[in-house]
Amino acid sequence: MYKRLELHNHTTESDSSLTCQELVAHMLSDSVDAFALTDHNTISGHRKIRAILQETGAPIDCIYGMEYTTYYGHILCLNLEEYVPWENINRHRPELLFAAAKEKGALTGIAHPFSYGDPFARGCRFEMTVTDYSAVDFIEIFNNPEPLHEVNEPGLLLWENLVLKGYRLAATCGMDLHGKWSFTDQYATFIEGEKNGDIASELAEAIHSCRTWVSRGPLLIACFSPEENTLTFSVQKSTKPGFVYPDSYQLVIRTVSGDKTFPLQASGSVRLCADLFGNDRILIPKLYGNTTALEDLYCVSPVITL
DSSP states (O other), X not given: OEEEEEOOBOOTTTTOSOOHHHHHHHHHHTTOSEEEEOOBTOOTTHHHHXXXXXXXXXXXXXXXXXXXXXXXXXXXXXXXXXXXXXXXXXXXOTHHHHHHHHHTTOEEEEOSTXXXXXXXXXXXXXXXXXXXXXXXXXXXXXXXTSOIIIIIHHHHHHHHHHHHTTXXXXXXXXXXXXXXXXXXXXXXXXXXXXXXXXXXXXXXXXXXXXXXXXXXXXXXXXXXXXXXXXXXXXXXXXXOTTOOOOSEXXXXXXXXXXXXXXXXXXXXXXXXXXXXXXXXXXEEEEEESSSOSGGGEEXXXXXXXX
16 A cells, blocks of 8 residues: 655644644544654654554554754654754764764655745755765655745755766655645655554655655556566556546656656556666656646656666
């Protein structure tokens, strides 16, 4: 099964208007499978969420984390079970903090890398110097409240360019919730999992294997057959409410050499010979609506390595 995750959320433990109880209720109201608690520079809400879920038996999982909020950018940590000091962060060697958090079993990523910084929101733009992206597990390619072209598009392109250079980086997205905001037509992160499976382990597997989908509703599913040297693409509906599914899509596959576009019917599939991509071994599949404009991007699928 595919699980819908909301991976960037805040409560009154930091700067949101939502209490821990209200955050859980808000997630349940939109059929979310699992959500992350990522308050700014504190894990004080962890025990409160644990108690709420234990007492109510709510059919939802929590991913415990934190958003390191510095003057030089925000680092999102998931599966972070204990506070890791960051006060001596080195702007020119952020890998030290990434490594410290990962030693505690956390997944580490860059949140909204191209957010507006000074003079609007000091520290929101990621201005640290990363010299080794192998220290990073994921990049938040869509931060839903941010402007599409000014902030999210460069974030998507940063991730794509790094992936095409050979870095193994998962793509995620987040609502960055600070209030009771609508999820309708917003991007969510999807991973594969089992009913009643351990969400922390499933998320770690998805991030480390780069098997994440960033989608507003439809999931672009790819299957590679080495024996036949073919790729088959199809579309599957998700459980995310509010998306109106069209009858047809545009399949775009990005490689180092450029984009290739193919029509894809909602009820069918597209089968491609891998030789179509020549010497390109890294493919980034994306699903669009009637056009290939960013506004019509529905799903970014897991990277394929031939």
